[in-house]
Amino acid sequence: MGRIVLGMSVSLDGIAGSSNLDVPGESMAVHEAVLGWQFPLRSWQERQGMSGGEDTEESRLWAEDFSRWGAQVVGRRMFDFGNPHWGENPPFRVPVVVNTHRPEAPMEKLGGTTYIFVTGGIEESVRRARELAGDRDVLIAGGVQLARQALEAGLVDELSLHVAHVVLGHGERFFDAVATPLRLRPIRTVAGAGATHLSYDVLR
């Protein structure tokens, strides 16, 4: 059975999102600061349907990681924020469980992405994603609130942090609402051009 992996991009001071969604510019600035390390990667660009980018070790690692996911889980807020950008041929190319309070019919997109709306809470969303992923792993892709819920519920086997080379000073800190101590065993440490990639097994 696949593993449940929580992947988050954060600044060095742990900021993963904007604390003020009423200021769209701020939200986008945080997004670019913590996720910008991906944009130059050839593998990332290929996923967006572009043909440029740098073919570095980091790009190959990104592709390797991405091919692990048999399904992804995202929160409602992240879905609403991302959906207009992801468009008709989204970069996931696997089933994506949207953890939400609002039931909705599945949405099939091009390239293998189907959005499936699950209303039974985080345990149910992860269980559903695990079924859909078969033998492959499940990525809990965010946002911040969903990621915290998954950690607090003890659902995460592996924590994968991408730590951008920047201190933001303001924003929503990923770990601020994580009150559960976790023992970790490092799996991989990769020094990238725009971020340091830290993966850990979460020990029970």
Next chain:
Amino acid sequence: MGRIVLGMSVSLDGIAGSSNLDVPGESMAVHEAVLGWQFPLRSWQERQGMSGGEDTEESRLWAEDFSRWGAQVVGRRMFDFGNPHWGENPPFRVPVVVNTHRPEAPMEKLGGTTYIFVTGGIEESVRRARELAGDRDVLIAGGVQLARQALEAGLVDELSLHVAHVVLGHGERFFDAVATPLRLRPIRTVAGAGATHLSYDVLR
């Protein structure tokens, strides 16, 4: 002229100290969780006057780092907490500037450590340490409040974070009171047995 380096040990969720100093057990638990990566290192043990420890690459890096410092700066709270443990032959072996409001005569200890009490604020403490260090670098060793003041005052050339393989959930987050955005350029990424060591140039 030497560089000003800020060195901090933190948990993966950014906790560097106890938020409740009235509970001595909690303070010591955080201390051990975030600094425990040092204890098995031969180079660290040698500094404490012990003769055991593991001669790993991490131990050699620790020794290399330590030999850079021509002086250190510590805050008053860290000094009062540490002084009884550091004893008559403290592990610094260089002048240590104590940033404080309370004037006091210098204290000379064995092995090259002299405590010098500077009351003119963080700029003055760092200026004094820089003089004392000569061509060598200055380590701002903590605690959390002093480290933040130095960052906010723009005094730090290099940020050296030791990120222990643990999420604590509770405690004093180092970056919580750092409101100044910083652009960083990575210098070194080392995967250690108990912590990941991330060094950055702070870009102005």
